[in-house]
Amino acid sequence: MYLHATTGTIDFLSSLQQKHPDVSISARGPEAILYYEDNKEKSIFSTNMTYKVLNEQGSLDEALPLSMFYIPAAGDGTHSLRGHLSDLSEELRAVNGIVSYRVGVNTRDENYIVLIKWADMSIYNDFKHTDVYKNYLTSDSLKKFRNEESLFGDYLSSKTYYNIEDNEYTEEEKEELSD
Incomplete structure (x- = not known):
């Protein structure tokens, strides 16, 4: 199974979705x-956002909020990171409020993605204070997989997206956009 994604503005991606009705859309402010x-x-x-799904649970429901974690890998740390993310998958199975998730590896460059669908955004906000999050998805927890090849790149980036109807700018996003 493969997970395919692309990002852009809501307007552009909404028009692309009309051409491909089986494709799901989520948004964050003007981004989608x-x-x-x-x-x-x-x-x-x-x-270049095609991921071979390594671990999964549940189905991806467009109506629910999602968080995406992009985790670059390089050199020797790649296989250890894969084991780390496999352990994360086992932990995610027990987290209340997770409707579904995907852990995948990019088919071209060995970077990883973790996509999690939440029953509600408040659950995600609570999740960020758990040991599972701290031990598996923070920059500190992923630091041990870095090597010389990855020292200068971002080691973790994450974004949260909402369904189109619930997409509103947070105060933080409004501040970022006004800069």
Whole structure:
């Protein structure tokens, strides 16, 4: 199974979704993400965001909020990181409020993605204070997988997206956009 995604503005991706109705959309302020799953390695998108799904649970429901964690890997740390993320998958199975998740590896560059669908955003906010989050998804917990090849890059980036109807700018996003 493969997870395919692309990012862009809501307006552009909404028009792209109209051409591909089986594709899901989520948004964060003016940004959006389109994503879908299938058994083909080749994506309908031209971006390099195709991930071979390594671990999964549940189905991806467009109506629910999601968090995406992008985790670059390089060199010798790649296989250890894969084991770390496999352990994370086991931990996620027991977290209340997680509706579904995907852990995948990019088919071209060995970077990883963790996508989690939440029953409600307040659950995600609570999750950020748990040992599972601290031990598996923070920069500190991922630091041990770094090597010389990855020292100068961002080691973790994450974004939260909402369904289109619930997409509103948070105070933090409004502040960022006004800069």
